[in-house]
Amino acid sequence: MKKWITMIALVTVVATAAGCAKTTTSSNGNSTESSNASASNDGQTDNASSNSGDGKAVELTFWGDWAGDGQKQFQTMVDAFNKSQDKIHVKYVLQQDLITKFLTAATSGGAPDVLLWDRWRTPLYAPKNVLHPIDDFMAKDGLNKDDFYGEALKELSNSDKLYGLPLTVDARALFYNKKLLADAGVTQPPTTWDELEQAAIKTTKWNGSKLEVAGFSLADNGLFNMYLQQAGGSMLTDDGKKTNFNNEKGLSVLEFWDRMLNQDKVYKVGFEQGLGEGTDAFATGKVAMTYNGPWMLSTYKKYGKDLDFGVVPPPAGPNGDKGGVMGGFGLVIPEASKNQEAAWEFIKWWTANKDNALLWAKTSLNIPGYKPALDDPFFKEDPLWQPFLDTLEFAKTRPAHPGYSVMETEALIPNLQLYQQKKQNAEDTLKKAQQRGDQQLADNEDVK
Amino acid sequence: MSSMGKLNQHQARMAYLFITPTMLLFFAFTIIPVVMALYLSFTNYDVVSRMEFVKLDNYKKLLEDDLFWTTFKNVFFYSVIFVPLNIIISLLLAMLLNFKRFGVKLFRTLNYLPTLTSAVAASTVWIWLLHPEFGLVNNLLSYAGITGPAWLAQTETAMFSIIMVTLWQSVGSNMIIYIAGLQGVPDYLYESAKLDGATAFARFRYITWPQLRPTTFLVSTMAIIGALQLFDQAFVLTQGGPGNVTKTPVYLIYNQGFNQLKMGYASAQAFVLAVAILIFSFINMRINKSEEPIV
Numbered sequence: 001m002k003k004w005i006t007m008i009a010l011v012t013v014v015a016t017a018a019g020c021a022k023t024t025t026s027s028n029g030n031s032t033e034s035s036n037a038s039a040s041n042d043g044q045t046d047n048a049s050s051n052s053g054d055g056k057a058v059e060l061t062f063w064g065d066w067a068g069d070g071q072k073q074f075q076t077m078v079d080a081f082n083k084s085q086d087k088i089h090v091k092y093v094l095q096q097d098l099i100t101k102f103l104t105a106a107t108s109g110g111a112p113d114v115l116l117w118d119r120w121r122t123p124l125y126a127p128k129n130v131l132h133p134i135d136d137f138m139a140k141d142g143l144n145k146d147d148f149y150g151e152a153l154k155e156l157s158n159s160d161k162l163y164g165l166p167l168t169v170d171a172r173a174l175f176y177n178k179k180l181l182a183d184a185g186v187t188q189p190p191t192t193w194d195e196l197e198q199a200a201i202k203t204t205k206w207n208g209s210k211l212e213v214a215g216f217s218l219a220d221n222g223l224f225n226m227y228l229q230q231a232g233g234s235m236l237t238d239d240g241k242k243t244n245f246n247n248e249k250g251l252s253v254l255e256f257w258d259r260m261l262n263q264d265k266v267y268k269v270g271f272e273q274g275l276g277e278g279t280d281a282f283a284t285g286k287v288a289m290t291y292n293g294p295w296m297l298s299t300y301k302k303y304g305k306d307l308d309f310g311v312v313p314p315p316a317g318p319n320g321d322k323g324g325v326m327g328g329f330g331l332v333i334p335e336a337s338k339n340q341e342a343a344w345e346f347i348k349w350w351t352a353n354k355d356n357a358l359l360w361a362k363t364s365l366n367i368p369g370y371k372p373a374l375d376d377p378f379f380k381e382d383p384l385w386q387p388f389l390d391t392l393e394f395a396k397t398r399p400a401h402p403g404y405s406v407m408e409t410e411a412l413i414p415n416l417q418l419y420q421q422k423k424q425n426a427e428d429t430l431k432k433a434q435q436r437g438d439q440q441l442a443d444n445e446d447v448k
Numbered sequence: 449m450s451s452m453g454k455l456n457q458h459q460a461r462m463a464y465l466f467i468t469p470t471m472l473l474f475f476a477f478t479i480i481p482v483v484m485a486l487y488l489s490f491t492n493y494d495v496v497s498r499m500e501f502v503k504l505d506n507y508k509k510l511l512e513d514d515l516f517w518t519t520f521k522n523v524f525f526y527s528v529i530f531v532p533l534n535i536i537i538s539l540l541l542a543m544l545l546n547f548k549r550f551g552v553k554l555f556r557t558l559n560y561l562p563t564l565t566s567a568v569a570a571s572t573v574w575i576w577l578l579h580p581e582f583g584l585v586n587n588l589l590s591y592a593g594i595t596g597p598a599w600l601a602q603t604e605t606a607m608f609s610i611i612m613v614t615l616w617q618s619v620g621s622n623m624i625i626y627i628a629g630l631q632g633v634p635d636y637l638y639e640s641a642k643l644d645g646a647t648a649f650a651r652f653r654y655i656t657w658p659q660l661r662p663t664t665f666l667v668s669t670m671a672i673i674g675a676l677q678l679f680d681q682a683f684v685l686t687q688g689g690p691g692n693v694t695k696t697p698v699y700l701i702y703n704q705g706f707n708q709l710k711m712g713y714a715s716a717q718a719f720v721l722a723v724a725i726l727i728f729s730f731i732n733m734r735i736n737k738s739e740e741p742i743v
Contacts, residue, residue: 100706103495124709128497209595211581269690270580270601279582286581406708410515418691421603436514444708447494 058342060090064116065098073364080359081349088342090114102334106130111336113343117164119155119330124402126158127447132333133161137344143352149326152369155397156330164332165351166369167360171324171395172226172291173387174315175300177203178308180213180288189312193230193256196289196315200266203288215266217281217290218257219273221416222408226291227253229323229396230316236399242441243407246434252318254419254426261420269420283307293327294388298365311387324395328369367392403444411437489715496709506716516717519697520724522607526696527675527728530611534671535664538619542626543656556627563620571684574613575600606686606694614681618674622667629663630656665736669729676725697721 064074071094078090093112095101099121105111125131138145145153145162152166174196176189184202188195200215224245225235233249236242245253260266272281281287283303291314300307316322331347333340350356357373360366367374367388379385398404412433419429489506493499510516545556562570577584578599586596599609637655646654657664679698682688688695697717705714 103709106496125496128494130496210590268580268598270598273575273579273598273601414689414692417689418603421690423603423691447709 057087057089058339060088060114060339060342060346061112062090062092062114062116062346063095063098063102063112064092065095066116067094067096070364073360076363077350077356077360080356081346084349088345090346103130106334106336109336111334113333113337113339114346115332115334116167117156117330117332119152119164119166119328120398120405122156122158122163123400123404124447126161126163127402130335131163132335132337132340133163134165134333134344134347135162137348138162141348143348147352147371148369149371149392151326151395151397152328152330155326155400156332158400164330165347166328166330167351168328168364168366169326169369169392170293170295170328170367171326171388171391172223172293172314173324173391174289174312175282175292175296176289176310176312177282177285177287178310180285184288189310190289190315191312192315192320193317197256197260197264197266200260200289201264204264204266206265211268211271213285214268214271214281214287215264215289216260217272217287218261218267218420219271220291221413221420223291223325224253224412224416225398225408226314226323226325227256227317229325230314230321231256231323232317232319232321236401236404236441240399240401241445243411243434243437245412246430250430251426254416254429257420258426262422282309294365294367294385297384311384313387313391322394324391326392326395326397328366330369401441401445402447403441406444407437407440411440485715485718488712489719491712493711493715494709495711499712502712506713507720509713510716510720515692515695516697516700516720518692519695519700522692522694523676523678523696526607526611526678527672530614530675531668531671533611533615534618534622535668537615538622538667539626539660539664541619541623542630545623546627546630556624559623560620562617565617567617567680568684570617571613571681574609575685578609600686601690603690603693606690610678610681610685610694613685614678617681618671622671625667626660626663629660633659661736665733668732668736672728672732673725676721676728 062074062078064070066074071092074092078092082089098116102111102115122131148166149169152169153162156162156164156166174189176199180203181187181189181199184199186199186202190196190199196216202215203213204211204215205213228235228245228249231249231252233247233253234244237244261269272287280299282290282292283300285307300309314322314324331351333343333347337343350360351368352370354370354372357368357370358376358378361368361373361376362378367379367385374380374389379389401407415424415429415433415436418424419426424432488499490501490503491499492502492505541559545552545559576582578586580586580596580598580601583596583599585599589596597605599605633656637659638651641651641655677698678696679702682694682696682699686694688699698721701714701717701721704710704717
């Protein structure tokens with residue numbers, strides 16, 4: 001733990017050592033080379049179930065970092081795929097430190113065939129040629145790109161090449177506690193910033209200097225992007241090379257936050273810090289309204305009658321602009337995979353088939369990236385899904401600049417934190433964030 | 449050399465044989481990585497696709513990197529408070545528990561327990577204890593009529609919270625080292641000092657403290673190295689926030705290397721950090737040396 005200096009270098013050693021002796025990595029991905037004869041030794045037990053004919057089912061390794069429930073959900077899909085045919089056999093391997101493991105594997109062999117991919121990473125990794133483009137596969141199988149969320153595909157693309165298909169799409173929407181709003185006399189969930197502010201003021205409860213119920217959660221500064229869209233702005237300039245928030249639009253977001261936090265006092269900095277699932281402030285009625293994604297639905301539904309909540313799309317800004325940020329995962333094929341054709345079959349089966357995408361949605365309570373699956377009553381008849389689907393209609397993905405996330409986490413958010421604590425005024429905040437942000441974008445532009 | 453008998457030669461050979469495995473491991477896992485990291489700090493290595501020699505570019509960039517120097521300022525601030533407090537508290541605890549009385553061992557164990565917990569797990573618990581509204585710390589303060597701050601979220605208190613948590617976790621092991629040191633101080637020194645009429649404070653100042661010099665050197669050096677390499681607690685408690693006030697060099701190096709794939713630049717940062725640690729350990733050594741033991 002204390003030897004970070006050597007740790008940095010250790011990665012290299014592992015990389016080179018693994019390159020010399022490929023077998024050392026085989027404990028992680030021992031099925032990658034199973035198309036070779038060597039598989040007949042260790043593949044016997046795995047293959048036995050799906051093997052009826054010549055005993056040469058292709059073994060695929062699928063890496064992801066979803067553990068616990070997520071792992072079970074993946075296993076359900078993998079099992080269903082393995083049962084559906086007998087030519088390909090997939091195995092899910094949980095990798096806690098997914099990206100680091102993948103990078104070492106990509107350079108030293110032992111790479112997986114299918115990889116769970118947090119989509120925003122694409123612009124940083126695709127230029128390094130570690131992912132295999134799937135355009136040819138798409139064309140060969142005649143898949144229609146319009147069946148998928150366009151923004152999600154855009155996020156999986158880099159210089160006109162597509163690198164994967166979207167597994168999930170998500171966007172934040174406004175969760176509100178029906179009981180708290182009703183008690184405070186708010187009959188309709190907010191649809192604009194003003195209504196949001198008023199509802200937050202009414203639902204906030206202070207007991208002396210102690211905040212008992214926060215009307216609205218202002219914990220996540222990372223949502224600046226969404227607020228900025230609602231104010232009619234955008235994070236980067238049209239050419240995607242510079243920040244674009246140091247203007248009156250960025251200012252209106254900061255003023256809105258300041259009003260809520262310091263004048264209306266509907267929230268307190270640090271109020272939700274460290275509250276995990278068991279003590280989630282919204283679930284326990286300590287926050288009346290909060291932005292969150294569809295991934296929280298299953299958690300909040302567990303509370304049943306104790307938590308009567310609703311969801312609405314993000315309220316619109318002063319000029320009626322709507323804004324949402326789309327995120328989610330995709331499935332990609334590493335360039336180093338030896339079974340790219342088979343990997344594509346698996347990805348196609350999962351993400352581009354109505355029934356399977358729906359099975360995935362029901363298993364994991366995620367919104368699949370494949371639009372035809374959304375016509376199912378499972379989505380259409382559930383009032384909690386509709387607001388998310390509505391939000392996804394106008395939500396935009398994060399800008400595809402390899403330095404974007406660095407800019408956000410290192411230039412923007414620290415300055416926003418200082419602003420929220422009144423350590424600097426709005427103009428300085430935006431100016432500093434812009435200067436540092438532009439520099440970060442320039443520094444990280446070239447990733448080749 | 450001629451005086452070295454056959455037996456000695458045999459022993460020497462066996463000695464080398466015995467230390468060979470350790471030396472090989474040390475070479476493979478410490479020396480080689482350090483040398484490679486030094487080389488990498490002159491390249492634009494990104495783990496995947498490139499590794500070109502860029503001469504001093506990384507180090508030039510370092511000089512202009514405000515954030516890097518901010519993180520240094522943060523850990524210096526941290527060290528200046530953490531290291532002396534660490535020594536004082538663990539020495540006081542050691543002196544308090546350096547008696548042969550019934551129950552002392554229990555208290556030693558209790559004081560040592562926090563050291564045994566994992567830094568990440570302990571920090572997670574501390575997040576709850578320090579919660580502004582529902583945390584134990586602020587609840588206790590509220591009985592005294594004080595409205596506690598949002599310890600981890602406010603710029604004024606975030607670093608102090610980290611100092612508090614790391615102190616809680618590290619004084620235990622230093623206390624054990626000091627107890628061992630205290631038990632190595634010969635009794636006759638105290639006896640003769642008492643005969644000469646030395647006060648308790650004088651006995652501490654002129655016997656205990658000088659006699660503990662090697663112990664203090666060990667404890668302070670480890671504390672300085674640990675302080676400059678602060679990572680776990682800052683990572684879990686505050687994620688470097690708010691507004692970068694708790695971001696540390698190791699945090700930055702980790703981020704640069706593993707999240708942004710700038711291994712070359714991260715290596716350069718790591719080397720600057722290593723040099724800084726070397727310098728401060730050296731200063732520490734000189735300060736300790738200047739205080740020569742009386743006996």
